[in-house]
Amino acid sequence: MIRFDVVTLFDGYFEPLRTQGVCRRAFDSGVVQLRTWNPRDHARGAHRTVDDRPYGGGPGMVMLAQPLHAALCAAQAARVAAGLEPAPVLLFSPAGRALRQAAVQELAASCGAVLVCGRYEGVDQRFIDLHVDEEISLGDFVLSGGEIPAMALIDAVARLQPGVLNDALSAQQDSFSDGLLDCPHYTRPPRFQDREVPPVLMGGDHARIARWRRDRMLELSWRRRPELVRELERQGRLDRADLRLLAELRGEARDDAGAAAAAGTSSGP
Ligand code: 9D3
Numbered sequence: 562m563i564r565f566d567v568v569t570l571f572d573g574y575f576e577p578l579r580t581q582g583v584c585r586r587a588f589d590s591g592v593v594q595l596r597t598w599n600p601r602d603h604a605r606g607a608h609r610t611v612d613d614r615p616y617g618g619g620p621g622m623v624m625l626a627q628p629l630h631a632a633l634c635a636a637q638a639a640r641v642a643a644g645l646e647p648a649p650v651l652l653f654s655p656a657g658r659a660l661r662q663a664a665v666q667e668l669a670a671s672c673g674a675v676l677v678c679g680r681y682e683g684v685d686q687r688f689i690d691l692h693v694d695e696e697i698s699l700g701d702f703v704l705s706g707g708e709i710p711a712m713a714l715i716d717a718v719a720r721l722q723p724g725v726l727n728d729a730l731s732a733q734q735d736s737f738s739d740g741l742l743d744c745p746h747y748t749r750p751p752r753f754q755d756r757e758v759p760p761v762l763m764g765g766d767h768a769r770i771a772r773w774r775r776d777r778m779l780e781l782s783w784r785r786r787p788e789l790v791r792e793l794e795r796q797g798r799l800d801r802a803d804l805r806l807l808a809e810l811r812g813e814a815r816d817d818a819g820a821a822a823a824a825g826t827s828s829g830p
Contacts, residue, residue, distance in 0.1 A: 563722065564594040564645065564673040565715055566636035568629060570611060570680055572597035574708040578715060583726065587719035594673075595715065596639065600624070603631030612681050621682030629677065629688045636675050645672055649694045651714075652677045652684065653707025657696030660714060664697075668714070669721040676714065678707030740793050742786060744777035776806050783810050 567575060575597055578584040587593040601609050605627070612622040637647040651674050668674060677684075677693065689696070699710040720726055747758040761773045783790045790807065793799050799807070 562592060562594065563669070563671065563718065564596075564640065564643075564648070565718075566640065566648070566673075566675045567595065567597045567678065567711055567715075568600060568632045568636060568675065569597055569678040569708055569711070570600060571678070571706070571708050572599055574712060575715075578712060584716055584719045587722055587725045590724065592722040592725060593715070593719045596636070598632040598636045600628035600632045603635065604628040615682065619682070623682055624680060624684045624688075626685035626688040626691075629684065630692070633675060633677065633692055640675075648672060648674045650675045650677060650692050652679060652689060652693040652696045653698070653710040654679050654683070654696045655698055655703065657698040659700050660697050660710070660717075662717075665714070665717040666721065669718045676707075676711040678711050680706040740789055740796075740798065741778040741782045742789070744774040744781070772802065775803070779803055779806055780810060783807065 569575070575595060578595065579588050584593070588595060600611050604611050604625070610625065611628050612624050615621070615623045633650065640647055649671075653676065697710065697714070699713060704710070747762060751758050751763065759773070761769055764770075779790065790799075794807075
């Protein structure tokens with residue numbers, strides 16, 4: 562069982578997780594639990610204010626520390642009342658470290674976390690200093706708040722829980738679990754709009770199929786995400802056939818990329 566407590570001004574975002582797809586199955590079976598906490602329910606005054614203008618001036622609004630603090634304390638108290646420890650507090654923020662599968666896997670093996678969703682220009686720094694263990698971003702693009710990143714994390718964790726995916730192997734064999742992008746996939750029919758399935762996949766030679774898939778993973782990763790290939794190389798996780806294909810690909814790049822690559826000053830495409 563893994564439990565997420567989400568501190569958010571927009572709890573409605575999280576409803577679809579409970580009623581759709583893989584996450585729904587995880588919630589229905591109880592392996593993932595989700596509870597939302599709205600800072601507005603802990604805000605003071607007739608207007609239940611949750612934000613204010615930034616000291617020092619500037620655009621936008623800043624989330625008040627007090628309603629966030631009260632919502633977070635309520636969430637942690639509820640965890641303790643349910644017999645759990647208080648959980649690590651993760652803040653979704655554009656200034657966080659980008660989420661990666663290694664962190665998803667770590668979280669999937671834990672009792673969960675409190676996820677705090679930022680809105681507006683940001684969150685009063687004193688709340689962050691007091692409570693936040695880690696700041697997480699979804700990547701270098703601008704969203705309107707942390708709710709969608711929080712949903713992305715919950716989805717990524719839920720599908721790793723035992724019994725949630727139809728096929729346990731597909732969770733295990735994921736891209737990123739093995740550090741490479743996935744190979745192309747094909748299904749029926751054998752011919753579509755004059756395009757055929759690669760013959761090796763129709764041949765039934767499982768060793769050849771495995772090698773073809775591995776080669777396509779390496780080739781795609783090397784073309785699109787050369788840093789992934791370099792990381793596996795550094796970790797010594799490439800076999801001799803992998804290294805032979807890479808040497809071929811690098812030879813090709815010399816033709817395309819010209820003198821710099823030929824001089825050995827470039828290791829990517
Ligand atoms: C000019 C400074 N902006 C930072 C890029 C202000 C700002 C924009 C958007 C501050 C907060 C937000 C709202 N975004 C999030 O809360 C957020 C986010 C994101 O925008 N991109 C990727 N990951 C995340 S996690 C939370």
